[in-house]
Amino acid sequence: xxxxxxxxxxxxxxxxxxxxxxxxxxxxxxxxxxxxxxxxxxxxxxxxxxxxxxxxxxxxxxxxxxxxxxxxxxxxxxxxxxxxxxxxxxxxxxxxxxxxxxxxxxxxxxxxxxxxxxxxxxxxxxxxxxxxxxxxxxxxxxxxxxxxxxxxxxxxxxxxxxxxxxxxxxxxxxxxxxxxxxxxxxxxxxxxxxxxxxxxxxxxxxxxxxxxxxxxxxxxxxxxxxxxxxxxxxxxxxxxxxxxxxxxxxxxxxxxxxxxxxxxxxxxxxxxxxxxxxxxxxxxxxxxxxxxxxxxxxxxxxxxxxxxxxxxxxxxxxxxxxxxxxxxxxxxxxxxxxxxxxxxxxxxxxxxxxxxxxxx
Amino acid sequence: xxxxxxxxxxxxxxxxxxxxxxxxxxxxxxxxxxxxxxxxxxxxxxxxxxxxxxxxxxxxxxxxxxxxxxxxxxxxxxxxxxxxxxxxxxxxxxxxxxxxxxxxxxxxxxxxxxxxxxxxxxxxxxxxxxxxxxxxxxxxxxxxxxxxxxxxxxxxxxxxxxxxxxxxxxxxxxxxxxxxxxxxxxxxxxxxxxxxxxxxxxxxxxxxxxxxxxxxxxxxxxxxxxxxxxxxxxxxxxxxxxxxxxxxxxxxxxxxxxxxxxxxxxxxxxxxxxxxxxxxxxxxxxxxxxxxxxxxxxxxxxxx
Numbered sequence: 115x116x117x118x119x120x121x122x123x124x125x126x127x128x129x130x131x132x133x134x135x136x137x138x139x140x141x142x143x144x145x146x147x148x149x150x151x152x153x154x155x156x157x158x159x160x161x162x163x164x165x166x167x168x169x170x171x172x173x174x175x176x177x178x179x180x181x182x183x184x185x186x187x188x189x190x191x192x193x194x195x196x197x198x199x200x201x202x203x204x205x206x207x208x209x210x211x212x213x214x215x216x217x218x219x220x221x222x223x224x225x226x227x228x229x230x231x232x233x234x235x236x237x238x239x240x241x242x243x244x245x246x247x248x249x250x251x252x253x254x255x256x257x258x259x260x261x262x263x264x265x266x267x268x269x270x271x272x273x274x275x276x277x278x279x280x281x282x283x284x285x286x287x288x289x290x291x292x293x294x295x296x297x298x299x300x301x302x303x304x305x306x307x308x309x310x311x312x313x314x315x316x317x318x319x320x321x322x323x324x325x326x327x328x329x330x331x332x333x334x335x336x337x338x339x340x341x342x343x344x345x346x347x348x349x350x351x352x353x354x355x356x357x358x359x360x361x362x363x364x365x366x367x368x369x370x371x372x373x374x375x376x377x378x379x380x381x382x383x384x385x386x387x388x389x390x391x392x393x394x395x396x397x398x399x400x401x402x403x404x405x406x407x408x409x410x411x412x413x414x415x416x417x418x419x420x421x422x423x424x425x426x427x428x429x430x431x432x433x434x435x436x437x438x439x440x441x442x443x444x445x446x447x448x449x450x451x452x453x454x455x456x457x458x459x460x461x462x463x464x465x466x467x468x469x470x471x472x473x474x
Numbered sequence: 475x476x477x478x479x480x481x482x483x484x485x486x487x488x489x490x491x492x493x494x495x496x497x498x499x500x501x502x503x504x505x506x507x508x509x510x511x512x513x514x515x516x517x518x519x520x521x522x523x524x525x526x527x528x529x530x531x532x533x534x535x536x537x538x539x540x541x542x543x544x545x546x547x548x549x550x551x552x553x554x555x556x557x558x559x560x561x562x563x564x565x566x567x568x569x570x571x572x573x574x575x576x577x578x579x580x581x582x583x584x585x586x587x588x589x590x591x592x593x594x595x596x597x598x599x600x601x602x603x604x605x606x607x608x609x610x611x612x613x614x615x616x617x618x619x620x621x622x623x624x625x626x627x628x629x630x631x632x633x634x635x636x637x638x639x640x641x642x643x644x645x646x647x648x649x650x651x652x653x654x655x656x657x658x659x660x661x662x663x664x665x666x667x668x669x670x671x672x673x674x675x676x677x678x679x680x681x682x683x684x685x686x687x688x689x690x691x692x693x694x695x696x697x698x699x700x701x702x703x704x705x706x707x708x709x710x711x712x713x714x715x716x717x718x719x720x721x722x723x724x725x726x727x728x729x730x731x732x733x734x735x736x737x738x739x740x741x742x743x744x745x746x747x748x749x750x751x752x753x754x755x756x757x758x759x760x761x762x763x764x765x766x767x768x769x770x771x772x773x774x775x776x777x778x
Contacts, residue, residue, distance in 0.1 A: 118563065118775070120775065151583075202567055204571065254755075254758075254759055258759050260755075260758045260759050261705075261708060261758060263514065263567070264701060264704055264705045264708070264754070264758060265755050265758060267698070267701050268698070268701065268702075268705070268751040268752075268754050268755050269751070269755070270698075271697070271698045271748070271751045272748045272751050272752060275744040275745070275747050275748045276744065276748070278744050279742055279744035279745065282744075283742065400575060403571055403575075404572075404575065407568060440582070440583055440586055441582075442579050442580075442581075442582030442583040442586070442693070443579075443583055444579075445575070445578060445579030445582060446576065446579030446580050446582075446583055447579075448575065448579070449572060449575040449576030449577075449578070449579045449580075450576060452568075452571075452572040452575065452576075453554070453558065453569075453572050453573075453576060456558055456562070456564040456565070456568055456569050456572060457558055457562050457564065459562075459564060460562040460563055460564065463563070464563065464775075
């Protein structure tokens with residue numbers, strides 16, 4: 115008989131090894147999947163995980179790593195606080211959209227005025243927009259005990275409809291010949307989130323992501339708030355006895371994740387995307403959930419996981435154009451990664467015993 | 475705007491059709507949650523069911539086989555969830571989310587060659603006598619067979635949970651898994667069966683979308699229906715009767731907003747499309763005082 119015995123404390127070694135093992139398992143099973151789809155498995159895996167970094171054209175793809183990784187890291191950092199404390203914000207995608215809309219609204223309202231304060235103002239509006247959208251499930255949870263998972267998720271669909279209505283209506287470019295979509299913010303100097311160093315992919319969103327990682331690290335390891343978050347996650351009753359207000363914790367955790375998701379949306383709409391359009395959101399808010407778990411809800415881990423996930427996005431696009439791999443295959447690969455991580459994680463918390471003595 | 479374009483009889487009749495996919499998925503999840511397991515992967519199982527059902531139905535030409543295929547597909551995916559949460563003791567919230575993300579990717583991949591094809595439909599059937607009753611017959615008795623299969627499943631689940639010994643055991647496992655284990659019930663096995671039933675029902679609900687309601691395959695076509703089903707379970711306070719009410723309430727909102735769109739109501743389409751999701755939130759706020767099964771979402775690990 116195989117039996118699982120709970121460890122007194124999570125295994126240090128497996129905490130680090132589990133994500134790596136999960137990535138390898140995903141590669142192996144992914145390769146089998148690609149083979150079943152009629153692709154050369156080795157070539158496909160190399161195209162996805164290796165080519166964006168080290169191939170002949172890597173100079174073109176490496177900046178993309180920052181562009182795609184920044185929103186993922188920014189959102190995942192925010193989510194990690196809540197996930198640690200048992201507050202499940204699943205609606206980051208919606209907060210990302212609303213952040214972009216709020217920020218873009220400020221920029222578009224001030225067009226064509228040129229002023230150095232416009233971009234900072236947009237950043238503020240983006241963060242506030244995301245924060246406000248996250249406050250809806252948070253307040254409902256605290257005030258009425260409503261399930262925040264379901265409410266935050268429902269609000270994603272509401273936000274998507276709002277985005278469509280804005281792109282087609284209020285924010286449509288008046289000089290756009292009737293095409294849907296707003297003015298291009300990237301061509302409006304005061305509002306543009308341009309590359310800080312040309313050709314590096316480094317824009318303000320990337321800077322914000324790195325700052326968020328550092329802040330989160332300090333908060334989590336040195337600040338009393340980080341302690342409260344960890345305590346509430348590990349022992350909710352002990353946290354309540356020691357004076358941590360559960361309601362306050364929900365509001366703060368949801369607020370942080372909403373504001374960061376909103377920021378990610380703003381940086382995207384003012385930079386890489388450039389405009390408010392119907393298909394502006396591409397699922398970063400959901401992929402960030404995978405990033406947060408793969409990074410073990412730890413800031414440094416999230417940074418690495420965000421990079422890896424950005425890699426699969428870019429590699430996936432290359433595989434799509436060069437090998438004709440369907441886009442859905444990458445989505446499947448990302449989902450598989452989270453599955454394997456959750457499965458392997460049993461080794462972090464439990465010891466495996468074989469034989470009859472396993473009953474002990 | 476022309477309200478006379480909205481026919482109340484047709485409205486009520488299409489309400490039952492609109493409610494059916496949610497009802498099917500929700501009744502499955504209700505059983506899963508009564509067994510103490512929170513499976514947030516309903517959306518993923520639903521969309522996988524939608525694509526499996528569509529593929530089987532197109533290739534076999536039979537919608538019945540399609541629905542059977544959808545149930546099998548949904549159940550297979552749910553086994554993955556069951557293995558992870560029951561045997562590898564993973565967090566149920568995270569695993570459910572993973573199941574949804576995985577299911578969305580898997581379905582998009584499987585359905586690639588099936589975009590733009592029309593699914594075979596149920597042959598027209600006419601329920602004798604009942605279908606001929608004026609007004610009521612038109613509203614209640616002139617639907618495709620799956621509407622009644624859904625109602626049958628709800629009734630069966632209600633009877634199972636209320637009157638059968640097995641139903642009592644399932645509820646015991648959901649209320650207190652340690653006590654149930656101490657009494658000698660196989661907590662994991664019972665939960666696995668419940669999870670598979672939930673997967674099969676979610677699959678049926680998804681297939682109802684792709685085979686009857688739309689009836690086509692498009693990526694991401696469930697559009698949150700699985701999450702709404704989860705919300706309706708909470709609304710129903712984990713009781714099958716109330717579940718029916720919740721699903722029809724939701725079906726009513728959906729159908730009404732579609733009718734208002736068609737009638738050229740003065741509100742933009744996007745805002746009308748939001749209404750089912752907003753209605754779900756309102757319902758959750760009003761009904762969040764219910765009592766969930768005692769062991770819901772908790773990991774069961776028998777130390778001996």
